[in-house]
Structures are given as C-alpha cells and as structure tokens.
Amino acid sequence: MGFLKRFGWYLMGLSIGLIFLAFFWKKKSQETGVEFCYLPNCRVLKALRESPLEVNEELRQYADTAAVTFLLREGDVEFDLSDPRGEPCPSYFVVGNYQGEIINLLLERCDSTTRLIRYDVVVD
Known part of the structure; x- marks a missing residue:
C-alpha cells in the first residue's frame, strides 16, 4: 500500500474521530452545563x-x-x-x-x- 493511500485512510479515520469527539463534547456541555475553560x-x-x-x-x-x-x-x-x-x-x-x-x-x-x-x- 502506497504512502498516499495510507495517508488518505489516516485522514479519513482522524476526521471521523474528530466528528465523534465534537459530538460528545457538545452533548456533555449541553446536558451538564459544564463549561470548558482552559485559558x-x-x-x-x-x-x-x-x-x-x-x-x-x-x-x-x-x-x-x-x-x-x-x-x-x-x-x-x-x-x-x-x-x-x-x-x-x-x-x-x-x-x-x-x-x-x-x-x-x-x-x-x-x-x-x-x-x-x-x-x-x-x-x-
């Protein structure tokens, strides 16, 4: 498998993971009223x-x-x-x-x- 093909699969998995992560963080902050303050x-x-x-x-x-x-x-x-x-x-x-x-x-x-x-x- 060539580098570009592997890199494409990596980016696809990363983007799916980021979408799930954003979805869970949004749900958590809406349900519990938790605010993420790091700065x-x-x-x-x-x-x-x-x-x-x-x-x-x-x-x-x-x-x-x-x-x-x-x-x-x-x-x-x-x-x-x-x-x-x-x-x-x-x-x-x-x-x-x-x-x-x-x-x-x-x-x-x-x-x-x-x-x-x-x-x-x-x-x-």
Whole structure:
C-alpha cells in the first residue's frame, strides 16, 4: 500500500474521530452545563461569576447590572492592571464593549463574594 493511500485512510479515520469527539463534547456541555475553560481569561471570568456579586450603594446608582453581567461572561481581563495575588482579596480589571460603550470594571474576588469596586464608562 502506497504512502498516499495510507495517508488518505489516516485522514479519513482522524476526521471521523474528530466528528465523534465534537459530538460528545457538545452533548456533555449541553446536558451538564459544564463549561470548558482552559485559558487564563476564561478561568478568571468563570471564577468571578461563581460567587455572588456584591455592589456597594454608590455604584448601584449608576452601574448597569446588565453590562456587568455581560462583561463577566464576554469581557477581557487585563492582567497588567490586575493584582491576582493581592491580600486579602485578589483584584481583576475587566474591560469590554457593551452596546457601543467601552466599560472598565475593577472586581475583587474574596472567599464567598465578588465585589464590584469600580465601574467606569470610557468616553472617546
């Protein structure tokens, strides 16, 4: 059997295996609600979402909770501006675009809660 024929069979088996793998992963994530987060940005956002969000009264007056919820799912963590080893609670700087506005969040992740420390809408 020539090399090209063997390589063709290999690619066919590999593609069938990848289709089955994608099917099983999709089923698993739909049934159990499991989210596959391997990259640092995704892991930090998932950890921030797992704890209940605590917003102080000053920020509650003008912070858009829908925007905060959206950014906790789709935002980008700026690790240069974050302090992941901060004591007593690590803080994370999250940036994102929500309905055409660029929003900056500063969040503290403590043991049982996630605190919103700062909410800024960037005006161009």
